[in-house]
Amino acid sequence: xxxxxxxxxxxxxxxxxxxxxxxxxxxxxxxxxxxxxxxxxxxxxxxxxxxxxxxxxxxxxxxxxxxxxxxxxxxxxxxxxxxxxxxxxxxxxxxxxxxxxxxxxxxxxxxxxxxxxxxxxxxxxxxxxxxxxxxxxxxxxxxxxxxxxxxxxxxxxxxxxxxxxxxxxxxxxxxxxxxxxxxxxxxxxxxxxxxxxxxxxxxxxxxxxxxxxxxxxxxxxxxxxxxxxxxxxxxxxxxxxxxxxxxxxxxxxxxxxxxxxxxxxxxxxxxxxxxxxxxxxxxxxxxxxxxxxxxxxxxxxxxxxxxxxxxxxxxxxxxxxxxxxxxxxxxxxxxxxx
Numbered sequence: 001x002x003x004x005x006x007x008x009x010x011x012x013x014x015x016x017x018x019x020x021x022x023x024x025x026x027x028x029x030x031x032x033x034x035x036x037x038x039x040x041x042x043x044x045x046x047x048x049x050x051x052x053x054x055x056x057x058x059x060x061x062x063x064x065x066x067x068x069x070x071x072x073x074x075x076x077x078x079x080x081x082x083x084x085x086x087x088x089x090x091x092x093x094x095x096x097x098x099x100x101x102x103x104x105x106x107x108x109x110x111x112x113x114x115x116x117x118x119x120x121x122x123x124x125x126x127x128x129x130x131x132x133x134x135x136x137x138x139x140x141x142x143x144x145x146x147x148x149x150x151x152x153x154x155x156x157x158x159x160x161x162x163x164x165x166x167x168x169x170x171x172x173x174x175x176x177x178x179x180x181x182x183x184x185x186x187x188x189x190x191x192x193x194x195x196x197x198x199x200x201x202x203x204x205x206x207x208x209x210x211x212x213x214x215x216x217x218x219x220x221x222x223x224x225x226x227x228x229x230x231x232x233x234x235x236x237x238x239x240x241x242x243x244x245x246x247x248x249x250x251x252x253x254x255x256x257x258x259x260x261x262x263x264x265x266x267x268x269x270x271x272x273x274x275x276x277x278x279x280x281x282x283x284x285x286x287x288x289x290x291x292x293x294x295x296x297x298x299x300x301x302x303x304x305x306x307x308x309x310x311x312x313x314x315x316x317x318x319x320x321x322x323x324x325x326x327x328x329x330x331x332x333x334x335x336x337x338x
Contacts, residue, residue: 032266032320033259036332040248042262043220045327048241049109049117050085051209052097054283055238056110060326063265065319066181067207067214068243070111078111078131082243084179085109085117086152086209087163088142090172095144095209098278101167103286119162127162129155131178142177145211148190152177179208187212197306198271205270205318213270213316217254218242222313225251226294229301233293238283240275242314246331254315261332266321269336272312274304279313 046055047068062069067082087096087104098104108120112128119127138154159176167174185206187194194201194212207214223237237245244262246254260267275298280289298311 033334036259036261036334038330039253039257039333040219040246040331042244042325042327042329042331043247044237044245045325046238046241046243046245047080047082048243049080049082050104050107051083051087051095052099052104052278053085053107053109054105055241056080058327060324062324063215063319063322064181065184065204065214065322067210069181071324076114078114078117080109080111080117081181081208082214083207083209084181085155086142086144086150086177086179087167087174088140088152088177090160090164090175093140093142095142096167096174098281098286099276102281102288104167105281105283106286107166119159121166124162124166127158129159129176132156140175140177142209144209146190148187150179150185150209151183152179154178181208193307194271200268200270200318202270202318205316212273213318215244215267215317215319216240216242216273216314217244217246217260217267217317218314219249219251219254220245220247221249221251222254226297226313230293230297233289233291235279235294236283239279239281239294240273240314241278241283244325248331255312256335257315257333258336259320259334260317263325263329264321264323265319265325267317268320269315270318271316272304273314273316274308274310275313276310 045058045061047058048055060071062071069081070079072079106121110118112118115131117129119129132153132155140152140154141149142152143149155176155178161171163174163176164170164172186203187206188203205213218237218240227234257269279295280292298313302311304312
């Protein structure tokens with residue numbers, strides 16, 4: 001007769017073996033590759049200090065775990081980060097983007113000195129905004145997609161008045177929050193659906209005020225192919241607001257990349273980028289296309305089911321090794337097994 005103790009020991013050994021196998025399997029599939037395939041060149045780098053605001057075009061950038069950061073050689077000037085500013089409602093603390101107010105894409109942010117940024121927009125006076133220290137300024141929790149709350153520091157009443165007048169034509173209603181990027185955002189605590197759809201998505205994938213991951217990459221050839229499919233309508237890469245633009249690979253080749261290496265930085269392909277109404281907004285005018293292009297054409301040949309039925313264009317990347325990338329750097333990848 002087999003004793004309970006023996007059964008417990010045997011059960012424990014089996015569980016340990018299964019756990020060990022899982023750990024080994026994950027580690028085996030998480031190892032950064034040693035060999036790479038060259039596929040193209042880094043053509044453009046864009047940083048968006050304000051979520052839904054206008055881009056800053058750069059020739060070099062530091063890549064951190066939470067997104068792009070201006071090269072920090074000059075420490076006397078405030079170093080801007082990608083999507084570290086966000087507009088939110090005064091009453092509900094809910095985020096607002098160009099999906100709500102299309103002309104947000106025209107708001108420009110630039111560094112003025114060590115602790116001030118400038119806000120500019122058509123018809124508005126330039127506003128100097130002090131980037132607040134942690135205290136005594138108001139700490140806020142901004143509600144973003146699917147109810148997730150992200151910490152921020154309110155940027156004061158002058159910024160609130162400026163944004164409200166520009167976007168609402170009122171003296172109140174909207175405010176500006178800043179994130180100092182000191183805490184890593186763990187989306188796996190709330191985004192269970194993403195974990196089911198995106199097998200490479202981890203607690204390190206999220207950015208600051210980004211929709212999903214900290215970096216979004218586009219392939220120039222994919223946009224060119226899309227333009228060929230649209231009747232009497234043309235868009236630019238800027239409609240998709242990528243951080244990194246690659247030139248060289250064939251259309252949609254980026255969908256099949258598993259790992260990406262640019263300069264000394266290594267990324268993991270986490271998910272396709274699912275597209276919404278924002279792609280229909282002209283980034284130079286703030287006006288939306290009358291016939292829902294390019295979204296309408298994308299829906300015809302790039303459909304998806306998980307996590308939504310929105311069409312995909314571009315890929316979301318998780319930063320696995322930080323460093324610097326420069327326009328002109330070669331792009332190296334490994335491909336997913338088919």
